[in-house]
Amino acid sequence: MPFAHAVMHEENGVFGISFPDFPGCTTGADSEEEAIRKADEVLTFHVAGMLEDGEVLPVRRSLKELLSDPEAKEGLAKGVLFLARYELPRKSVRINISMDETLIEAIDRAAEHANQSRSGFLADAARQRIRDLLKAE
Known part of the structure; x- marks a missing residue:
């Protein structure tokens, strides 16, 4: 599992990463533990989005390289550096689900409008819902 540098800072009882x-x-949370857990989740979704958009993932910089970057150095001066894990997307797995027929028709129309397959549309919708839930926590 790959890792990325993360910086945690605390202000008025809220932990930001x-x-x-x-x-x-x-991401942010009300406790250190929750912030660390959310860091892994948010980073995983961010990486998946980058890959879907055809972006190249950055190579993790060394501590020396981070300290030579004025913006990163400023963030490090106000926080604690740690390594967050993220997962790379894996192969698609076929599933069988049941839904209301009218909803399936609406999904198919929306997917066609977006030039996507039903599976791709549902996967994007699920990712967006998960992102929304993570932001709300």
């Missing part, structure tokens, strides 16, 4: 090599990927 950012990832110097993944700009824009952040």
